[in-house]
Every structure is written in C-alpha cells, then in structure tokens.
Amino acid sequence: MNTENSLNHTKWECKYHIVWIPKYRKKSLYKDLRQYLGATLKDLARQKECKIEEGHLMSDHVHILISIPPKYSVSQVVGFIKGKSAISIARTYMGRRKNFTGQSFWARGYYVSTVGRDEETVRNYIKHQEDEDKRIEQLDLF
Numbered sequence: 001m002n003t004e005n006s007l008n009h010t011k012w013e014c015k016y017h018i019v020w021i022p023k024y025r026k027k028s029l030y031k032d033l034r035q036y037l038g039a040t041l042k043d044l045a046r047q048k049e050c051k052i053e054e055g056h057l058m059s060d061h062v063h064i065l066i067s068i069p070p071k072y073s074v075s076q077v078v079g080f081i082k083g084k085s086a087i088s089i090a091r092t093y094m095g096r097r098k099n100f101t102g103q104s105f106w107a108r109g110y111y112v113s114t115v116g117r118d119e120e121t122v123r124n125y126i127k128h129q130e131d132e133d134k135r136i137e138q139l140d141l142f
Contacts, residue, residue, distance in 0.1 A: 007069060015053065015067050016074055017122050020082060020110035027059040028105075033093060037062075040088055044081045048072055054123045056130065063126045065115060074112055082106045 005012055022028050029037065034057045045052050045066060054065040068077050086105040115122050 005067065005069065007071065010070060012070050013067075014070055015065060015115040015119060017113045017115055017126070018064050018066060018074070018078060018110055019061055019112075020078070021061045021107050023104055023107045025060050025107070029057050029059050029062070033089070036092065037085065037089070040085050041081060044084050045077070048077050048080055050077055054126045056126050058130055058133070063129060065119070065122055065126055078110050078112070082110075 037057055038055065041055065041062075041064070042052050049069050050072070051067045052064050053067055056063045066077070068074060089105050113122075
C-alpha cells in the first residue's frame with residue numbers, strides 16, 4: 001500500500017496503530033454510541049488533516065490505523081481526538097451542555113505503534129480482533 005502523501009515540501013507516509021480505552025474500562029461502546037463514534041472520530045481526524053485508514057470499536061476499547069502528517073505529533077492528534085470526542089459524547093448522550101471540568105469519558109493514556117511494511121498485518125489484526133477475543137473467551141470457559 002505505497003500511498004505517499006505530500007505537503008508543500010515533503011513526501012510522507014506516517015501510519016500508526018493506536019489503541020485507547022474508556023475510563024475504568026467500562027464496556028460502554030455499544031449500539032448507537034458505536035455508530036456515532038465512528039463518524040465522529042473520522043471527522044475529528046479530518047480536522048487535523050489525518051485519515052483513519054482502518055478502525056474498529058470494541059465494547060471496551062478503540063483500535064485505529066491512522067495516517068498522521070509529520071507536522072503533527074501523535075500525542076497532539078490523539079489528545080485532540082479523545083478530548084473533542086469526550087465533549088461530543090457528553091453533549092449528545094449525557095445531556096451536558098457546558099462546564100466540562102472533570103468530565104472525562106476516556107482513560108488517560110493510549111498505546112501507539114508505528115506501522116511500517118507490515119501494514120496489511122495490522123489491518124487484519126484490527127478487522128478480526130473481535131472474533132479473536134470471542135474465541136479466547138470461549139476457551140476460558142472450560
């Protein structure tokens with residue numbers, strides 16, 4: 001997937017596998033919220049000139065493969081996406097209109113890994129992670 005992007009004086013291909021969780025790892029990413037969050041995360045990424053290449057919202061965590069231009073740091077983009085999406089969730093689903101002091105939906109921190117030549121492996125992992133979790137859960141029952 002050699003798709004190089006370009007800025008005025010730069011050609012780049014910077015992709016990252018990022019995972020983060022809701023606060024207290026509550027299983028709160030269900031149904032309506034899941035569909036709403038997918039569109040919201042893509043829109044927020046677009047605002048920072050990023051593109052979510054692949055993504056999957058599990059019930060208790062988020063996996064994305066994102067392309068970030070070199071003019072932004074990973075922490076800057078993730079902080080923006082998590083912060084703005086938490087505000088959006090609070091407004092839409094928790095009835096809050098203002099005063100977001102102390103309100104947070106996402107836990108602090110995240111996992112990030114650079115994606116080099118094994119991009120296809122990461123894409124498959126993100127797509128099939130839910131199936132793998134279910135399979136492992138079934139093994140634990142016995």
